[in-house]
Amino acid sequence: MTSLENNVENKILVVGGGRMGAAIINGWLAKGIAPESIFLIDQNQSVLDSYKEQGVNTFINVENVPISESFSVFLLALKPQIILKSINEFNRLINLNSCLISVAAGITVSTLRSLMPNAQHVVRVMPNTPAMIGKGVLVGYIEEQKSAFIDLIEGLFSSLGKFYWVTNEEHMHSVTAISGSGPAYAFYFTQCFIESAKKLGLPEPLAQHLALETIIGSSALLDQSDEDVMQLRENVTSPNGTTQAGLETLMSDNIFMNQLLACCEAAKERSIQLS
Structure with missing residues (x-):
């Protein structure tokens, strides 16, 4: 990130200030990238006003961005359907020295090249929403494995969490299904956990506290422990105890495992369809 940090001559254009675009911009600003080096295009005036107050250059449409x-x-931070409909209008802002980065699920490098023929350097990055608090998982793919943009991309996105590369673009479909969509699965599990606590008779405020704090604490332990996830599970499971009784039901006939796998497979298939 040091190649861009506080260097306004290296400019970043972000198209889309929604949840993911905002998470990325906020992460960059928090890590010291000069706001005046960031240019944002978004159709939501309130979003633009918020960033303009912070010193970011804002535009409500692409025509307003000076061609000079x-x-x-x-950075393309738009939904796949929007990219496919409107991306060609941004082509004029790309030059030979620009690195085009897309965070859209499913849209391949070849598709991006066909939509924006001026783009010589194209990168796909799949972030997830915990990037909003610097705890994201971000995975990148680039055709040019020795690209001069490698260090730049790693620096920019490592500021938002853990960053990894894949060398096979097909793997991006699985990445999307696991880390890209994964927070929603975790949130749904937590939602079900809260509802279970309520149905066991706990008052709603207490049910929420117990379920949420258990998930948060377990995640922190998983992050900080040297033991793997299976060992941590076994540490809680006393023979013939309450935890074993609960797990036997949850793990019965691999129903939960199979449902989760089906969930991930459906997300991967949708990513493939979008490509």
């Missing part, structure tokens, strides 16, 4: 501007990084 040259961007080192061009």
